[in-house]
Every structure is written in C-alpha cells, then in structure tokens.
Amino acid sequence: MTARQQVQLSPVQVPKASDVLAEDMRERILRGEFPEGTALPTERDLVTQTNMSRATVREALRILEVQGLVRIKTGRSGGAFVQHPDGESIASSVDLLIRGRQIRLAALLETREAIEPACAQLAAKYRTEADLDTLERANESLSDKSGSLAAFLQANVDWHVGVAVASHNELLTGFMLALSRAIYTSTDNQGFINTDVRLTTAKAHRSITTAIRNSDADAAVRRMKRHVHSYAEAVVKFEERTKIDLPEG
Amino acid sequence: MTARQQVQLSPVQVPKASDVLAEDMRERILRGEFPEGTALPTERDLVTQTNMSRATVREALRILEVQGLVRIKTGRSGGAFVQHPDGESIASSVDLLIRGRQIRLAALLETREAIEPACAQLAAKYRTEADLDTLERANESLSDKSGSLAAFLQANVDWHVGVAVASHNELLTGFMLALSRAIYTSTDNQGFINTDVRLTTAKAHRSITTAIRNSDADAAVRRMKRHVHSYAEAVVKFEERTKIDLPEG
DNA sequence: TGTTAGATTGGGTATGACCGAATAAACGCT
DNA sequence: AGCGTTTATTCGGTCATACCCAATCTAACA
Numbered sequence: 001m002t003a004r005q006q007v008q009l010s011p012v013q014v015p016k017a018s019d020v021l022a023e024d025m026r027e028r029i030l031r032g033e034f035p036e037g038t039a040l041p042t043e044r045d046l047v048t049q050t051n052m053s054r055a056t057v058r059e060a061l062r063i064l065e066v067q068g069l070v071r072i073k074t075g076r077s078g079g080a081f082v083q084h085p086d087g088e089s090i091a092s093s094v095d096l097l098i099r100g101r102q103i104r105l106a107a108l109l110e111t112r113e114a115i116e117p118a119c120a121q122l123a124a125k126y127r128t129e130a131d132l133d134t135l136e137r138a139n140e141s142l143s144d145k146s147g148s149l150a151a152f153l154q155a156n157v158d159w160h161v162g163v164a165v166a167s168h169n170e171l172l173t174g175f176m177l178a179l180s181r182a183i184y185t186s187t188d189n190q191g192f193i194n195t196d197v198r199l200t201t202a203k204a205h206r207s208i209t210t211a212i213r214n215s216d217a218d219a220a221v222r223r224m225k226r227h228v229h230s231y232a233e234a235v236v237k238f239e240e241r242t243k244i245d246l247p248e249g
Numbered sequence: 250m251t252a253r254q255q256v257q258l259s260p261v262q263v264p265k266a267s268d269v270l271a272e273d274m275r276e277r278i279l280r281g282e283f284p285e286g287t288a289l290p291t292e293r294d295l296v297t298q299t300n301m302s303r304a305t306v307r308e309a310l311r312i313l314e315v316q317g318l319v320r321i322k323t324g325r326s327g328g329a330f331v332q333h334p335d336g337e338s339i340a341s342s343v344d345l346l347i348r349g350r351q352i353r354l355a356a357l358l359e360t361r362e363a364i365e366p367a368c369a370q371l372a373a374k375y376r377t378e379a380d381l382d383t384l385e386r387a388n389e390s391l392s393d394k395s396g397s398l399a400a401f402l403q404a405n406v407d408w409h410v411g412v413a414v415a416s417h418n419e420l421l422t423g424f425m426l427a428l429s430r431a432i433y434t435s436t437d438n439q440g441f442i443n444t445d446v447r448l449t450t451a452k453a454h455r456s457i458t459t460a461i462r463n464s465d466a467d468a469a470v471r472r473m474k475r476h477v478h479s480y481a482e483a484v485v486k487f488e489e490r491t492k493i494d495l496p497e498g
Numbered sequence: 499t500g501t502t503a504g505a506t507t508g509g510g511t512a513t514g515a516c517c518g519a520a521t522a523a524a525c526g527c528t
Numbered sequence: 529a530g531c532g533t534t535t536a537t538t539c540g541g542t543c544a545t546a547c548c549c550a551a552t553c554t555a556a557c558a
Contacts, residue, residue, distance in 0.1 A: 014519090016541070018311075030348040042508060053543040055304050058509085062267075062308050066315040067345055075551025076507040084349040085342070093334070093342040094420065096316055099279040100333040101419060111420045114367030122363065170350060171343065171360045175424060263550090265510070291539060302512040307540085324520025325538040 017052055018059035025060065029069050029082055040070065040080040090174030091181065098182045105186045105239075109232035112179055113225070116160070119176060120208060120224035122167035124217040131166035135209045138162055143202045149193060157184050159205050163224075166212065192238045201231075266301055267308035274309065278318050278331055289319065289329040336423030343427030354435045354488070358481035361428055362474070365409070368425060369457060369473035371416035373466040380415035384458045387411055392451045398442060406433050408454050412473075415461065441487045450480075 028034065041049065046057045061080050064070045068089035070080040098108065123131070138159035142152060157180045164176035187193070204227040211219035277283065290298065295306045310329050313319045317338035319329040347357065372380070387408035391401060406429045413425035436442070453476040460468035 014541095018541085030345070032351065044508075055307075055544095056542060058304075059308060059311050059541095062311055063315050066312050067342070069345070069349065072509075073551085074509045074549090076509095077552060078508055078550090080509095085346045086350075087346075090339070090342050090346055093316070093339050094423075096279070096318070097334045097336075097339055097419065097423065100318065101335075102281065103419065107418060107420070110371070111418055114371065114418075114421060115364055118363030118367075122359070169356060169360055169363075170346065170352065171356070171424075171428075172363060174343075174346065175420075179420075263510095267510085293539080302510095303514095305511060308510095310540095321540075322520085323518090323540050325540095326521060327519090327539050329540095 018056045018063065021046075021050060021052065021057065021060035022063040025064060026067070026069060029064075029084075034082045036082055036084055038082040040082065042079050087170060087174030087177050090171070091178035094175065094178030095182060098178070103182075105183070106232075106236060108179060108183050108186065109228070109235060112176075112183065113228050113232060115172065115175065115179070116163070116228050117221045117225040119164045119167045119169075119172050120212065120220040121217045122169055122172070123163050124212045124215050124220040126168040127166040127212050127215075131162065132209070132213055134162040135159060135166070135205075135212070139202065139205050139209060142198075142205060145195075145198070152193065152198060153184050153187070156201065157181060163208070163212070187235070192235060197234065267305045267312065270295075270299060270301065270306065270309035271312040274313060275316070275318060278313075278333075283331045285331055285333055287331040289331065291328050336419055336426050339420070339423030340427035340430070343424065344431065347427070347431045352431075354432070355481075355485060357428060357432050357435065358477070358484060361425075361432065362477050362481060364421065364424065364428075365412070365477050366470045366474040368413045368416045368418075368421050369461065369469040370466045371418055371421070372412050373461045373464050373469040375417040376415040376461050376464075380411065381458070381462055383411040384408060384415070384454075384461070388451065388454050388458060391447075391454060394444075394447070401442065401447060402433050402436070405450065406430060412457075412461070436484070441484060446483065450476075 025040070034040075040046075040061075043054055043057050043061065046052070046061075047054050050057065061070065061072065064080070065072055068085040069083060071083045072078070072080050097103070138155050141147065141155035142159060144151070144155075147155070160180045161173070161177055164173040167173065204223065208220060208223045208227060211217075211223055274289070283289075289295075289310075292303055292306050292310065295301070295310075296303050299306065310319065310321065313329070314321055317334040318332060320332045321327070321329050346352070387404050390396065390404035391408060393400070393404075396404070409429045410422070410426055413422040416422065453472065457469060457472045457476060460466075460472055
C-alpha cells in the first residue's frame with residue numbers, strides 16, 4: 001500500500017442553495033438584464049430549471065423580495081416581477097438601524113444637520129416646477145392653523161422629504177425619508193410642538209422654499225442650516241426641561 | 250325568513266403567515282426585548298408554538314436574517330441568534346440601490362460632497378485616540394509608493410470610512426461605508442489614478458487628519474470639502490477626456 | 499354584448515422525511 | 529483524574545407531495 005499523499009484542503013464552505021440562487025438572480029437583476037416589471041419564471045418552473053426543491057426556490061425569492069428586487073403577486077398570472085430598489089428600501093433599513101440601536105433623538109437631529117443643508121443646496125440647483133409645487137403644498141398644509149398636530153407633523157415630513165426629492169439625488173432622498181420619519185415618530189409624543197414652534201417652522205420653510213425657487217443655493221444652505229440647527233437646539237432644550245420637570249423619569 | 254341585512258365588509262386582506270411571524274419577532278427584537286446574542290427558539294419549537302409549518306417558520310427567519318436582525322448558525326446548539334443591525338446592513342441596501350438604479354459616478358461623488366464634510370466636522374468633535382490611530386494607519390498605507398493600485402484604493406476607502414467612524418454617528422458611518430465602496434469599484438477600472446493623484450490625495454488626507462486631531466472642526470470641514478470637490482472635478486475631467494479619446498466608446 | 503359561472507394558474511401552507519454539520523456527551527487511554 | 533477520541537444527538541438545509549385559495553382567464557349564458 002503506497003503512502004497516501006496527505007492532500008491539504010482549506011475548510012470548504014458550502015453556501016446555502018437558496019443563497020446561491022438568490023445571488024444569481026440578484027446579480028442578473030442588478031446588471032439590468034431584466035427591465036423593470038419583467039416576470040421571473042414561476043416557482044414551479046424554477047424548480048425544474050434549477051433542480052432545487054420548491055422550498056429552496058421560495059426562500060430565494062423571499063430574499064429578493066425583502067431586498068426590494070422583486071415584487072410578488074399571487075393568483076393566476078402572478079409570480080415574481082422585477083423591481084429596482086428605491087428610496088423606500090434604504091429608508092426601511094435605516095429605520096431598522098435606528099430602532100434596533102436605539103439611536104437617540106439627538107443623534108438623529110445631528111445627522112439631519114449634517115445632511116439636509118446639502119439637500120437644500122442641490123435642490124436649489126436641480127429643482128423642477130413640480131418639486132416647487134410639492135413644497136408649496138406642504139407649506140400650505142403646514143400653515144393651516146386649524147390642522148391637527150398629526151397633520152402638522154405630516155406636512156413637516158412632506159416638506160423635508162420634498163426638499164430631498166428636489167435634490168434629484170436618490171441616495172439622499174432615501175436617507176432623508178427614513179430620517180424624517182424617525183424624527184417624526186420621536187417627536188410625536190413629546191408635546192413639544194406648540195403654536196410658536198408652528199409659526200417659526202412655517203416661516204423658515206417658506207423662506208427656504210423661496211431660496212430654492214430662486215436657485216439661490218447659498219441662501220438655501222444657510223437658511224436650512226439655521227432652521228435645522230435651531231430646531232435641534234429647541235428639542236434638546238425641551239428635553240432638558242422635561243427632565244427637570246420629571247426628575248423621577 | 251327575515252330579510253337579511255346587507256352587511257358591508259371592506260376588502261379583507263390576508264397577510265402572509267410568514268410575514269406576520271417575522272413582523273412579530275422583528276418588533277420584539279427592535280423593542281430590545283432580547284439582548285444581542287439571545288437564541289431564538291429552534292425552528293421545530295417555533296412550529297409547535299405557532300402552529301405553523303416549518304417552511305413558514307423558516308421563511309420568517311430568513312426575512313429576519315436578510316434584514317440583519319438574526320444570525321443563523323447550523324449544527325447542534327445552532328439556531329437563530331438575535332443581532333442588532335449595524336452599518337453593514339445600511340451599506341448593503343445602499344449598494345443595491347446604487348447598482349440597481351445604475352447611479353452614475355458623478356451622482357455618487359455629488360453625494361459624497363454633500364455628506365463627508367459633515368462627517369469631518371463631527372469627527373473633529375468626537376474623535377478618540379483609537380480613531381486617530383486608524384486614520385494614521387490608513388495614511389501610511391496610502392503614502393506607500395511601492396503599494397499596488399488596489400492597496401492604494403483600499404487605504405483610501407479605509408481612511409474615508411475611518412473619518413465616518415470617527416464621527417461616532419452610526420447612520421453616517423453606514424452611509425459612507427456604502428458610498429466609499431461604490432466609488433471605489435467605479436473608480437477601480439478607470440485608470441484614473443496616477444502618481445500625481447496619489448501624492449495629492451495623501452497630502453490632503455494628512456492635512457485633514459491633522460485638523461481632526463486638533464479638534465479644529467472648521468478646518469476639517471473646509472479641507473474635506475475642498476478635497477472631495479477637487480477629487481470629483483478631477484474624475485469628471487478624466488471622464489470627459491476619456492470620452493474624447495474614445496468617441497466610439 | 500355584457501354578465502356570470504366555471505376552469506386554470508400560481509403562490510401560500512402543511513406534512514413528513516432524510517442529510518450533514520456542529521457539538522455535547524460518553525468513552526477509553528494514559 | 530485528566531485528556532484526546534469516538535459516538536450520539538441536535539438543528540438547520542433540502543427535498544418531495546399534497547392541498548388550499550385567490551386572481552384571472554374563458555366560455556357559456558342571458
């Protein structure tokens with residue numbers, strides 16, 4: 001018996017079949033191989049094509065669905081339809097991070113101070129008439145003194161998101177979408193918004209909107225920076241006051 | 250037989266069982282009900298607890314895995330372990346958006362110009378000694394003239410990500426992580442990096458690092474703004490030149 | 499020609515089985 | 529008793545099959 005050569009093998013890692021399938025389809029979708037709306041083969045077809053079980057195929061499709069790459073419809077002529085990720089997909093993952101890591105409101109505001117002036121700058125550069133309409137509508141709703149708190153907050157989010165959309169930068173838009181929503185929910189049950197805050201906010205929004213309309217990037221940046229900063233300061237001050245009022249927390 | 254009253258029902262929507270289960274567990278995890286590392290029940294246990302099939306339970310777990318909320322280990326005493334999302338999860342979804350939407354390099358650079366100066370500002374404010382060490386190490390690697398192109402690009406990414414980490418803002422960190430990587434891969438096969446660019450980059454990085462070390466936020470912002478802007482300009486110019494050189498591109 | 503009842507398609511779920519890897523428990527050697 | 533080695537058990541990963549129901553298409557019908 002000849003001495004058997006000791007072949008060295010690096011620890012072979014067996015990826016999950018569903019991951020392999022998902023990655024394959026993902027790369028094809030991202031490569032742009034299928035235009036948006038294209039129907040992928042049915043689950044049963046994929047089973048015969050890949051020699052995998054239906055459970056495996058389904059898991060792969062589920063992965064793509066969670067990643068926002070396909071939309072699944074039920075019923076006859078249903079199936080998985082190709083989709084390209086949009087701001088929502090980023091927003092949802094940012095949301096998970098914020099909630100999972102219990103990011104403090106102060107950190108959210110700090111992040112907004114970092115990003116939103118840049119959004120305003122780009123918005124002043126790239127805004128279309130449609131963008132301006134959106135901002136104006138949000139401003140009107142914001143100035144409606146008879147509106148509820150929820151309506152005010154929603155209009156606030158709409159305006160901020162509107163500025164991001166006007167930047168015509170999908171990355172920033174998705175990011176601001178999540179950020180605005182998170183700030184919304186954190187501020188909601190704080191009893192922080194009063195008439196004074198409402199007026200100040202409406203005024204600031206209008207002045208920034210004007211700068212964006214005039215394509216005055218410098219003014220847009222300056223005013224936005226001032227707006228989000230003073231808002232952040234007010235929130236922090238309010239939090240401190242609340243802390244004193246309710247020392248037993 | 251009495252006339253039967255026509256009861257009106259709004260279209261009832263039946264959510265998928267796996268989604269319901271996933272959402273339930275997701276909320277519990279995000280609420281912080283389970284500390285990081287906690288082992289969720291085994292698939293078979295979840296089957297008995299929920300009266301769902303194993304396939305359904307598995308799909309729910311798969312969803313959570315994709316969302317970065319659990320990590321799944323195989324083998325005895327394996328299972329799903331609670332995890333909180335980190336920058337990586339944001340980075341991957343940003344990556345999907347960039348690739349799926351074919352975001353142009355110019356837009357990536359524009360986005361970086363928008364947020365990285367803010368990262369530098371926060372870094373100057375919050376940086377620790379460990380952060381500075383990381384930046385220094387990246388700078389050394391960056392200045393190594395004998396290093397390969399790949400090594401240079403990697404060191405470049407490391408430094409930029411290092412600045413984001415030094416901001417101690419997880420949202421910005423995740424965002425910059427994805428952005429830096431995307432810019433890396435877009436720049437990689439462009440033949441754009443030459444000795445001159447290397448020297449300029451190394452110099453700029455060192456000067457910004459110094460400002461961050463000195464907690465000089467204003468200087469950090471100014472220099473970072475200048476750095477990423479001139480880099481973006483250089484890339485755009487290079488792209489135009491290439492377009493002219495290869496008109497049939 | 500519209501309307502409706504049935505057939506068809508395709509995803510959603512449930513069972514039950516088997517495999518292989520990771521690991522804990524049992525074992526045997528020193 | 530201590531320690532390396534085998535054995536057993538546990539769990540996720542995969543497969544095969546069957547059935548249900550909603551969405552939709554089709555065709556009979558008024």
